[in-house]
Amino acid sequence: MIIQLRQICLIARELAPAIDSLTHVFGIRSCFVDPGVGQWGLENTLMPIGRNFLEVVAPVEDSTAGGRYLDRRGGDGGYMVITQGADKATQLAARQRALDRGVRIAMESQRENWNICQLHPRDMIASFLEIDWDRHDDFNGNWMPAGGTGWEDKVAQDVTVDYLAVELQGPDPIAIAELWGHVTDLPVTRDGAALSIALNNVTLRFVEATDGRGPGLGAIDLAVRDRDRILAAAKRRNCYVADDRVDVCGVRWTLVDV
Numbered sequence: 578m579i580i581q582l583r584q585i586c587l588i589a590r591e592l593a594p595a596i597d598s599l600t601h602v603f604g605i606r607s608c609f610v611d612p613g614v615g616q617w618g619l620e621n622t623l624m625p626i627g628r629n630f631l632e633v634v635a636p637v638e639d640s641t642a643g644g645r646y647l648d649r650r651g652g653d654g655g656y657m658v659i660t661q662g663a664d665k666a667t668q669l670a671a672r673q674r675a676l677d678r679g680v681r682i683a684m685e686s687q688r689e690n691w692n693i694c695q696l697h698p699r700d701m702i703a704s705f706l707e708i709d710w711d712r713h714d715d716f717n718g719n720w721m722p723a724g725g726t727g728w729e730d731k732v733a734q735d736v737t738v739d740y741l742a743v744e745l746q747g748p749d750p751i752a753i754a755e756l757w758g759h760v761t762d763l764p765v766t767r768d769g770a771a772l773s774i775a776l777n778n779v780t781l782r783f784v785e786a787t788d789g790r791g792p793g794l795g796a797i798d799l800a801v802r803d804r805d806r807i808l809a810a811a812k813r814r815n816c817y818v819a820d821d822r823v824d825v826c827g828v829r830w831t832l833v834d835v
Contacts (some may be wrong), residue, residue, distance in 0.1 A: 578664075578762040579663035580671075580708065581716045581777040582740060584623070584630040584723075585797065586657035587826050588643055592635035595653065595826045596622050599631065602825055604736025604803070608728040619643055625732045626799075627739035628717045629778075632659075633826065646698075654827030656795020657695075657705040658743060660776065661716060665825045668692055668710040675700075675760045691721045696760065702753045703745035704794040706760065716777070736803045738835055740779045744796035746786040753792075754783040796829035804832050 589595035594822040596607060608630075609623040618638030624631045634656065636644040646656065664670040672682070672694050681697040683705065690712040698705045713719040719726050747753045754772040763774045764784075772783040786792060801807060804820075811823040823830050 578667060579777050580667065580761055580763070581661045581663075582629060582658065582743065582779045583661045583709070583716070583720055584632055584657075584659035585626075585655070585740070585743065585794070586634060586659060586705075587654065587828060588647060588655040588656040589633055589635045589826055590647060592622060592633060596624075597631045597633070598814050598816065598825050599633065600624065600813060602807055602816055602823060603799070603830075604670065604733060604806060604810075605631070606731040606733055606786075611724075617641060617643065623723050625723075625728055626737060627734060628732065629740060630720065630723050632657075632722075647726065650790050650793050650827075652827050655704060657707055658745075658781070659705075659707040659722065660795065661720070662708050662710050664714060664824075665692065666708045668694055668708050668829075671708045671760055671762065674762065678756065678759060680756075680760065688806035688830065701760075702747050702756065703792050706757070710784050719782040722808075726788050726822075733758050734802065736801065738800040738802050738807050740797065741833055742773075742780040742782050742798035742831075743794065744782045744784055744798075744829075745790045745793075746788075746795040747792035748786060750783040750785050757781060757783070794828070796831060798831045798833055800835040801832045802835060804834055807832060 605624045614621045618641035619634045621634040681694040683697040686693045692710040696706045718782040754765045774781040811817040816823045
């Protein structure tokens, strides 16, 4: 069962300030705007993180699901873990395992060459889990949520290199880890108190929520090439927390030198 993290989605009250801070602090570039999110009362922008992506969405209408999520979690923060299955069978098998556990399908769209399957965040406890299938079966290239191709010239890895880990929090990390392991059909490993699942390219880490914000996508580990530049930019934006951590758009970002 091969599942690759391709995209992390954050949600913000206002899109432009969030994009400005993320691009300034992490030395990344905007690459795509998807007008299709307007059907949910949202606007968005995507940025490459290596050959994968960071998306931010923000509500542009009242009484949206995204706006209610912001209210529930007390502000900007993590929203979706978006993955790519190695083939259509991988996606469909994960979909069925989710249904078998009573997880609702929040949204799905089946096309000739691209299928989306979003699993409901209330049922997955910590965030949306989206598993997509793309007929190109290319983990490093074509990605339809970013417009397919055409984003490659926006990839910049001189400062920020790639994702390493995603931290999901909740009241019972054991239960969250077990559920995500069941849906993805991947083993849950334990190192002391730490629970994790290894996707093809990153680690999903499951921890107890201790920040008062409840269940959610709370932290991301980044491989970085220019920590000093990130820290200097974070200090200018009042995002600096420690020499290995900055907080941007409601997410704790841990910096790991490569």
